[in-house]
Amino acid sequence: MTGVSDILSRKSGSRLSRDEAMALVDLDDIAPLLDAAARRRDAAHGDVVSYSRKVFIPLTQLCRDVCHYCTFAHPPRKGERAYLTRDEVLSIAMSGKKAGCKEALFTLGDKPELRYEFARDELRALGHDTTLSYVAEMASVVLKETGLLPHINPGLMSDDDLLSLRSVAASQGIMLESASERLCEKGQVHYGSPDKAPAARLDTIRRAGVHGIAFTSGILIGIGETREERIDALVALRDLNDQYGHIQEIIVQNFRPKPGTRMADVAAPTLDDHLWTIAIARLLFEPEMNIQAPPNLSAGDLPALVSAGINDWGGVSPVTPDFVNPEAPWPHVRVLEQETSAVGKALRERVAIYPAFARQPSKWVDRTVLKPLFVMTDADGWPRTDTWCVGRLEEPPAHDVKLVRARKSHQASDRIRAVLDKVSDGRCLGEDDIVSLFRAQSDDFSAVCRAADELRRRTNGDVVSYVITRNINYTNICYFKCQFCAFSKGKLSENLRGKPYDLGLDEIAHRAFEAWDRGATEVCMQGGIHPSYTGQRYLDICNAVKTRVPQMHLHAFSPLEVAQGAKTLGITVRSFLGQLKAAGLGTLPGTAAEILDDEVRQQLCPDKLDSAEWLDVMRTAHLSGFKSTATIMFGHIDRYEHWARHLLRIRNLQIETGGFTEFVPLPFVHMEAPMYLKGRARPGPTFREAILMHAVSRLVLHPHITNIQASWVKLGADGVRLCLDAGVNDLGGTLMDESISRSAGASHGQEMTPERMEEIIRTSGRQPRRRTTLYEMASTATREIRGVNAEEQQLSL
Template identity: 65%
Template sequence: MVDRMLLDTLRRSEISASEVLSLVGDVSLSDLMRLAASRRDEAHGRKISYSRKVFIPLTQLCRDVCHYCTFAHAPQRGQRAYLTIGEVLAIARAGREAGCKEALFTLGDKPELRYGKAERELHEMGFASTLAYLQEAARAVFCETGLLPHLNPGLMEADDIATLRKVSISQGIMLESASARLCEPGGPHFGSPDKDPARRLQTIELAGQLSVPFTTGLLVGIGETPLERISSLLALRNLDERYGHIQEIIIQNFKPKPNTRMKHASAPTLEEHLWTIALARLLFRPDMNIQAPPNLSPGVLDMILAAGINDWGGVSPVTPDHVNPEAPWPHLARLAKATAECGKKLVERLAVYPAYARQYARWTDTSLQKSLLGLIDGRGWPRLDEWCPGTRGDPPADDLAMLREEANSPALLSGSVGRIVAKAQSGTRLEEAEIVSLFQAEEGDFTAVCRAADELRRSVNGDTVSYVVNRNINYTNICYFRCQFCAFSKGKLAENLRGRPYDIAMDEIGRRAREAWERGATEVCMQGGIHPSYTGAKYLEICRTVKQFTPEMHIHAFSPLEVFQGARTLGISVDEFLRELKKAGLGTLPGTAAEILDDEVRAILCPDKINTAQWLQIMGAAHRAGLRSTATIMFGHVDRYEHWARHLLRIRDLQAETGGFTEFVPLPFVHMEAPIYLKGRSRKGPTFREVVLMHAIGRLVLHSRISNIQTSWVKLGQKGIRACLEVGVNDLGGTLMDETISRSAGAQHGHEMAPKQMEDLIREMARLPRQRTTVYGDVAHDRYLASQNPSALKPIVTGLEVRRDRGVVPEPRATNFEMT
């Protein structure tokens, strides 16, 4: 209670530095550190992050004369004032080869205003200022190496920050101290115009106004008092509360260096450093990143961690710390070991922290977004492997190993994740934040979440794994909607998507349905683009055609978007149109066109499509009309974990109302040919860990409402679905025959998985295969026998093609399937 009262008081917005000092004056350092570490753990858990970087000292000339600095020096004979672009790129390339993702540019403040040599050299290179040259150097590094630049150029005006934002993922300037007294004669900043605290705070504020993720901090022990340190922290807190842009606070301890005016000054004591770290943690928002450089505290890293930091800053395997060359970076293996010995886990981050990476549209210039999105997972942390949905690459070995580890159940059940899992197992509805926590599960928690989901699967479904023999019939790929994820639709000719537009004739639809029946199928799954000439009558005709050719075939067709469109074009209600479709032979609906049931995402992904409420209303109407459906989610593009949680809850809530969903089907985003990815505006699909968790958490969240969890072999391949069968999945979906939509997006797992393949895989997993109907009934014996030795598919007729060049419509032609 006392701790909570102290925390609440310290966080008061109007609190003064003297009040803070009075409040903490009687608190022991050990208690202050304990409270700070606890606050850190609440927000950051076990993670202690670092950025793998290269250090690029663009120039070591500076117009300031800080009395403790050995980085800056006067011009030297035979030495250039600036690194050349070639030298900059050589450093960056070495960093890239060593696995670095950040290029940290450090330099002196505007040396051209003090040194003629700097001014002349800039002029010879064609630049008006150091900042202009910095822009070119950062651009070259980003374009040539892919490293993300972080810039520390000193004082800047708004125009400078805005210009450099186009070539940097983040920027920074150390406040060092808000005390103007340190700029007076005898102070460490006397004679250094750029160390004026008011001007430095103005630069930090301008960065906030321009939405730049920003690094700043204090240099402890340069002559400031404890009260001045607190004033400095409060000044930074005020700016962060206004703009939210300060991504990290560095609490750096001063080290006296030879050949400086402060070489005989006393370094701050360890206790002073720890006190300042702990206080920073307590004064700022809980999720603030508090950092202390590990190379400046050798031998006491455990104490630094205990004071409340959650980040070690940038650590380079290639370049020295040019500001503190006497203090080498600790080897990453040693740093990881020291971190682990304190019960924490060292994790890599980018130069932009995860919270800012997740909100990339606000915090990152459009020129950098494609590169950033290619590097991160849904949490904003770096992707740790190259696996993507739809590719033939093996799933990451580390994730597969974690699936098979024995989780530490007592530890799990005593923590927040354990409580959430237990709540889900009871069938109780989870909250959004609880589901987000499950998606963040790592290590033992990840294993335990997956194991808990599989235990639920076993209790609900036993060891049976089902599948349905079906054929996909995508009757047209012409569509006038502008869904940014879709590589199947051919309405957007300017997108240059592969394949030619087609519109299948009714006789061909009937022929394919009959051929599927002869091969043992019990279902045709039919969806297509929203053809501009289609009305609801067309959808009714499709149903009647299938029933005419194969009266006993189950028709699983028409997304809620198609239902909406059909009703609108006929001028009737959705309810009435659904009744007409049912009369015409429609059996169930696919739960597609859902993508993510959150309008924040839909505004980016499919802005002209039906919205979340409409999708849910149409599905509810279908269920009330006696038409059951699947429920899907397409994830891993521009979405975040909170969107996934909302989607799952909306599916669960509708199921509680109607009971109409037969199964939940996670569909990982396949990025390769998707327009939104090609434009640099999406991630390259979810990570394998996220795919596994979506299946497991789907089982947990929907428990007691939806019994069947399906995985997509088209998206994941055999190795991927084997993993998902270990985390709560009980259904492999359809054999498909003519799968085209995922392959249009770049998926490489083929167009059909024969029943024998399905059953062999299921048995290899020590499970029992079961061929089912669309609504999970038993198939007739003759249907099963017909599916076991199917004949080869005949060449398909794609229908009337639209010539892009002259708008000519040639005659229908037969083609081999793989060419469609």
């Protein structure tokens, strides 16, 4: 048998075998065991210990089982209903919503209708045959009426039960408690409780895996089981999770004796016994597994539980008691935060479904649950911490503003310091490094913004540039069906706001002339992919503009338009680019990139260019002598991993070609986007995420792309001011006639005058500089710009 010291000194990524765990049953000194478990926890979860703010809804306290430690279940009582009514359920749920809860925990006894006629009669009056059918209806009511995410602990379930509850709940759970059949024998704790048969409970957990349900389970210690039997229970759960990957947490719950039960005089497990079990659970499972211990059952010992390897406290309710353990009140969140902090960890709220599962919603969550989940969470699956949204006329959240502008040196975490040291040393960041930066919170968030700002100052000084440009979106008719787009119209698009239009060549040229007359040096031209357009139309647009305004710089045609134009002419992309250059095209906008990761593109824009095709068009353009911008459109169905891969692909192409002039983050404007209206996307990035995208882009792309731009159309004046403190050195164009973001619901205007642009820059302590498209100084001899009101100069479409 391997020695104890050898077992505990193994690397953090390797889990214990059953035999190795058994060798630790009689361990006298558990300190090395706890240290090993804590190290394993830290390897995957870092300094975060999570909890869920929940409201507890005890739908029924009738049960057909007679567990000898339970005070939750009781026989029918005179004058009491068997089940909470719809109004009672909603009242409890609404009280939780008002208190900031995000989870509605439904708990109930197992199939009381099989034991009590009273329960059967009441169910019939409610229009149901089973308790599980009724809980499905009540969970649906709570989901629709309050937006809280139901988590249901319903006992044994059939396939139909599991699927029915999956359609109304973010997650489900059933405690295995023990895998020992011995405890079901006469005289033992589960005798007379058919729903506690280990084989039946394991079968329910297995079925949940088959149906892709994010599931909670765990063990109850101190009810007569041995340590060896605890290990067998944990191994049984591990085997199921190895097969399906659906178990999101393992709860290690300690038995507490209760008056009036047959186990009232049985001693509770000691703290050391509880700590031993937590540590064994941590070492048996993968480091990423969430190990939980209920905080109200170990008052006064919370730091010790953290030191044993937990990373989650479970659900904590500010409004309802723990009906299963009513003698043990929930700790106040402030107390929980203090106790967690006492061992160097940060308390962080989560939702009912853990972040790792929320990051893959299409795998684990039913469509009916997607919308409230998306509304509630950020791109990493954690709760949104503010109500700020891209494009709305509202102030940025004060807490984040303070963190962005903090110039006092705060202590960043070891992980963030290590990544920022890589940047300082000139080493390239990898995907994991970049994801860590996007996950920066609190002092880490400040540190990332500060590092990006310092790098910006060394690279660009205190100059902030902008260009006077006019957007000309020549048609909004498009035969593509991008799920994020509220701009395109027509028979083959999802019609939302406005009417279809297709500008004539004379009108396009006239608008370019108007822009030149007002001092613009650039027109930016893009449109929908009109079903009748060929590459010749794009050539004609160039010729029309250059004939009318020869000096105007044409910044036009996304890689998608270039590829479509070449295809319709039956020529290569390289040949078509040559024709565009001859017709006067100056540079290309790096749009239609969205997220350069095909996992996202298959849902977001499946009929568009894939990632490799987009990059190939840009590569060809750069090697043909064109410069271009690069963009990312983020905050919809994407994750931090996707953002990291996008940045790496842009960086790699820039190293190869040097053709990108700038990087432009474009946060998703959700209000009128089809995918959001269908409940299939988040409401854009959080404010923290929007700022971090600019800061992280600066750190990742340096020194290959030195211009990072913020979009005032998306973020507004206040938002771009804060971006200037997080690595940004350019505010893009004055635009004149911006329509794409406006179509999606943004409210920050259609034009930013040069005077207003320079005011924003100066009040941020920077020096404005008017530039050309290629980042050269705009001529001081540029004609005086006539301040025409945006509404007056907007021509009828």
